[in-house]
Amino acid sequence: MNKIPEFIGPFKDILPNFINYRRSLGYDYQKQTVSRFKELDTFLSKHGYSKIEMTREMYDLWIAKRGNETHTNQGKRCSAFTMLAKYLISIGYDNIFLPTPVNNKMWKSNFIPYIFSRDEITNIFRVADKIDNLTHVDTSTFVIMLATLYTCGLRISELLNIKLQNINFTTGAIQILNSKYHENRLIVVSDSLRKKTYRI
Numbered sequence: 224m225n226k227i228p229e230f231i232g233p234f235k236d237i238l239p240n241f242i243n244y245r246r247s248l249g250y251d252y253q254k255q256t257v258s259r260f261k262e263l264d265t266f267l268s269k270h271g272y273s274k275i276e277m278t279r280e281m282y283d284l285w286i287a288k289r290g291n292e293t294h295t296n297q298g299k300r301c302s303a304f305t306m307l308a309k310y311l312i313s314i315g316y317d318n319i320f321l322p323t324p325v326n327n328k329m330w331k332s333n334f335i336p337y338i339f340s341r342d343e344i345t346n347i348f349r350v351a352d353k354i355d356n357l358t359h360v361d362t363s364t365f366v367i368m369l370a371t372l373y374t375c376g377l378r379i380s381e382l383l384n385i386k387l388q389n390i391n392f393t394t395g396a397i398q399i400l401n402s403k404y405h406e407n408r409l410i411v412v413s414d415s416l417r418k419k420t421y422r423i
Contacts, residue, residue, distance in 0.1 A: 225254045228261050232268035233275055234307070241310045249406050259303045276318045277308050344373070367419065375410045378402070 230238045238260055245252045266285060286301050301322060308321045339347075351366050360368070372382055381399050389398040395412045402408065 225257060227257065230261065230264045232264040232266075233273050234264060234267075237275070237311070238264060238307075241307060244310065245306070259299060260307070263300075263303055263307070275311075275316060277304070277311065277320050278318075279320045282320055282322060367416075370416055370419065371412065374413055374416055377410070 227239050227242055229235075234241075242252050242257060242260065250256075263285065267281065270284065272281060282301075282304055285304055286297055288297060305322050308319050311319045312321065348366065348369065351369050352362070354362050354365065357365055368382060371377060372379065375397075377399070381402055384400070385397060389400065391397070395414070395417045397410050397412065399408050399410060
């Protein structure tokens, strides 16, 4: 686990506790994430902030667009500020500005998700059942993988990392290990999918 750096700003005594707290919850507060809080610490110190407070002025200055940077980078700075603000509020500080979605409109994504219709989903599985020239997996296994992705809401990487020891074939429960943010979770496949699996 990466060493926590030395902080110099107004939160120099609070940030180590905050980072250890987030790590205790299972979040991946390693070098890249911690460096953003080190950046915030240096930034506040450079601009003369010395009190344990988080104001709208501090927030606006911290997230102001820098040159040609992407909205994603702006968003990461906003996220760091927000997480620290929530922590400070949780331990009793009341002079804390907490950003809301309204404050963050400048870096929101314009992405619009596509929702497949029932007919489109049906056609996808109809075509998958007829594929017969797969290189690394047989057709029936491919269909089961596709159905598991669809019914359980898994990421492809999560599906590919499942091992036999992670599956309870009696209950249909599957352990998803070391997923996003290095968290583990348990999913349960439907009875219809389990029956289809047993027929392979």
